[in-house]
Amino acid sequence: MNELIPLMVIVPLMAGLLISAFSKFNKATKIFAFVVAICLPIIPLASNYGLHYFGGYEPIMDNVTNVMFHPAITYSFTFLQQIFIGMIGILTFLVVFIYLTKYKEVSGPYLFLLFLGTAAVTAMLLTDDIFHMFVFFEILALAQVGIVAASSIDYSYEMALKYMILGSIGSPIMLLGIGFLLALTGSVNVTDIAYAVHNGLVNITSPVFLLSLGLIFFGWLYASGLPPFHTIKSGIYSKAEPHGAALLQSFTVISMISIVLIMFRIYSVLPIFEVLVVFFSILAMILGVSLALTQTDFRRMIGFLAVGELGFIGLGIGLGTPYAITAGLFQALNEIIITALLFIGFGAIVNATNEVDTRKLGGLLAYHPKVSIMLLIGGLAMAGVPPLSGFQSKLMLVQASLSCGYPEISILAIMVSIATFVVFVKTFYTMFLRPKPNDLEVEGKDVPRAMVFAMGILLIIIVLLGIFPDIVIKGISTFVGGIL
Template identity: 55%
Template structure:
């Protein structure tokens, strides 16, 4: 048993509580959160793969207990997981590690560019990290639901903690919509609990694929629960009809907050997508449903991004639209396409964090995010402008960046799977993404500077430039050596999906 696995969740929660306790002491929480942010990725790096059973309750099949009656050994009871199980695989390692890096860079930029650090904001950040790590580690649906609600509360909290206009209204709207999305997800989970008697994903997957799928009556119940879980997943990941509120949420928080928020949504999306794929893989409409939802998300997200004049909103809609690619990979239903989708998820997380942090520096300088009032900012910081441009290239899929690799893989997978239409749509959406970037970059950096543009700060903090540079280098490395990520992902996927 590896004790570092639960520590990935327990440590950030503990750190969050500690930081909240010292909320008044500015220097203490700054040092404390910096140390915590460094330790977080290290834990992920040093933990070894395996399962962790909370309370040590292994399935009976793994224990040395002998002499059990046959009505236990001959049924599913023998292999049932009685404890909350965390499984740490190469896939979860990659996702949690990248999330922790983004948290570190965002927290680092936050600590150095704000004079007074807010204890409650840092509390929320670490709580959110713990919640999404738990979600992607957990093999237990109810545990995932609990952390899903915590993540929703944390996202609301991060928006409330920002200084943007109308942030309370947006937070309230998100919560109100969440009180439909959350219970529906729970209802789906409890229906599965009612027909399988377990909330463990592995158990449910085995029972559904061996028993329930065969009879039409029980299949109807499974379909109903799939529909409800799909709806909850839409809320968690910000697919339509929740793309409006999700993008509004990103644009109403500080740039450090948004970069963490989008990483949290992405991990939630991936965690539930893998869980759904494992449980409902054999249902004939699973792939179709995910495919259609993803395509609609891509079309609506990108077409809305094109029409925005607020660049934060633009990036927010783009990130929602690009999330569609992750779903696309799962919708195509082959192992290669799923690997491509998850790889795209990782790239998306890095690139969107880069853009939120990089363009957040524009808000830091001028206190506005309206493209019409901006212009000529390339004179303020050339390096930042170039890095944001490279980030835009990475998101739109220009070689040699990571976005190119993953999008190319997805398009290739679509052609191999016999869906050339999907490949065409993916290319169209990439072109539109590029269009949005050209528009935003021209508006912010290249067009002549308006006379009435006032600067709040004179220069961008070095730490923000450092963070964005690290993210750009990560984009480049993943673009040149995609095997670092794709090999562990495809290894882990082979064991996960039955």
């Protein structure tokens, strides 16, 4: 029992509520938000590993069937949760810091949405209860819609409404899948369901079990923005403020891995599950990169590249071996950092030039050398250039698919990496290196210092993870050994 585990969810949730209630005291709100944002990465680092049973209801042994069952909502906190929640905490801190320094008058509801989203993904990672995950999945969808609608970019309301309509079709369907699982096993605790499935208490060839897989899988596709939802997902990234988009993509990645890990624990007995995950991941990789190539709005381009990177995570988990899952989770961690860096960096360029069309930009290297160098390194990390962190995880993925006996997939992964490189370098060239168009005015506008600071911190993490990947990989592979 560790008392700090539920605090990871409660602190951002309560802080968000307090901030939105007392947002008229501007100065106090700013200080309070800053303090809470600093606390967010510290709590998971200070906490011990363990399980937390809400209400103190410990698992009970059924005397008749000799099966352990969990009456309470259970939070399990291991190295995987620690590293991801810590990373989300750092990212939230940076985003809140950028927001606080950008505006004199802070908006309480917007900070509330940022903290609400953080609390929701934290709970989704921690929870061992499939319905609890669904509740926070819905809360996360509301927070994402709010963050998009609160931005001052044109057509953000339309995009928010579209995302919401799709979401409110997708989430009842996912709930229906959870209902089928509940009907089969009589429980919503993932450990109990997985025990029942793996020990033959459930007929795994029954159509109801397959149907529940299909329905939950549909909800997962919506949550993670894999095809057919890739257009709407990259759309909401491009309609949010840049720092909001940096947080939104991390929400997507976390909700993707937390749902897919739960599905993996339950459905790994069905061979079709892994085929489905690999199929949609490859589709996402190809569609993401090829659509990114045709974009002229660079925020949209990063959005599609982010969707393509999601495919790599899904690929690692779909291959199903411990090494591949470790690679996929490591890739997820890298993608959170790298994509956040790219969104913040390109957001700085939007700030400075008020222009999102790559064809109208050019020659920015002379005006913003720091930002452009950091963006270049971030883009190279995304494409998988050594010695950055993206290289390590992609190398692991390629090795994993080779050792599983699918050389085609590893060739495809390398090709998609090269295409990512091409897309990024092409955009980088048109924006920073080629001569400046005559009608572009960039004089006198500076990049906010908070953004440069945030990019610097993310860059340090990228380089550190690239040179010393073992600090993360060892812990993740222990976790993966535990769930298999």
